[in-house]
Amino acid sequence: MSKKNIKDGHKVQLICPICSTKKEVTLPPEIIKKNSNLTTISIEKELVCTHQFQAYIDKNFKVRGYQKVDFELKSEKRSKKDPQKRVKRKEDNDLFKGLYMESNYLKYDAKGPIDFAYLINESDREEKRIEGSKIPYGAQQERQIKNKHQKLLSLQKKINSKEEKKFFQDGASYYQELLKTRPRSQKNNLEHEKREKKSKSRTSQLEEKKKDKNIIHLIEKEVKRLYNKEQLEEIANFGYFSK
Known part of the structure; x- marks a missing residue:
């Protein structure tokens, strides 16, 4: 092997012992310098495939075997502080x-x-x-809350007073309009009642006239049925019935 290969590293084809995925990787020059015999290399996940395994490589950069990793231990770092441990400040x-x-x-x-x-x-x-x-934090926070509460109360009082004033003003104006329109409405009602009475009297008169005409018509029919033409002419000359 040339010095150039030693300096730049050596490419080795690795095969995953679990899924048989192949990939060519470059070994760093530090491994070549420090290790002359069989070298064990740990292949992390996502370097060749999704599995982690080990490869055994000799001094001629030939893969002599693989070993799959069944379980991986990781160091657990405690992100939260222990509540039982109290540090003096x-x-x-x-x-x-x-x-x-x-x-x-x-x-x-x-x-x-x-x-x-x-x-x-x-x-x-x-x-x-x-x-x-x-100012102490507790007193300052309490004072801020109290000020906000007082501002809200004053604003609510202003709104309520405006609404009450408007309500009474609207009620007074409505009552005045009602007093103005009430006599006129009563007068209109009386006139309407008079018109209804007149119309009723007219209809009753027309109905009575119609009734009289019907009676006269029935009498004429009955007379015509009982008397002949000559007799009817004699009766007509006296002016009792029309022809």
């Missing part, structure tokens, strides 16, 4: 600076405002810090 140590104890006498002198929410809530200890110049 600077803020915790600062609490003991203002503590004085002599025999049965105990005194605590706070140098500045204490963030009680930080001390109580374990999850907020990494994000919040005690600062003497700032």
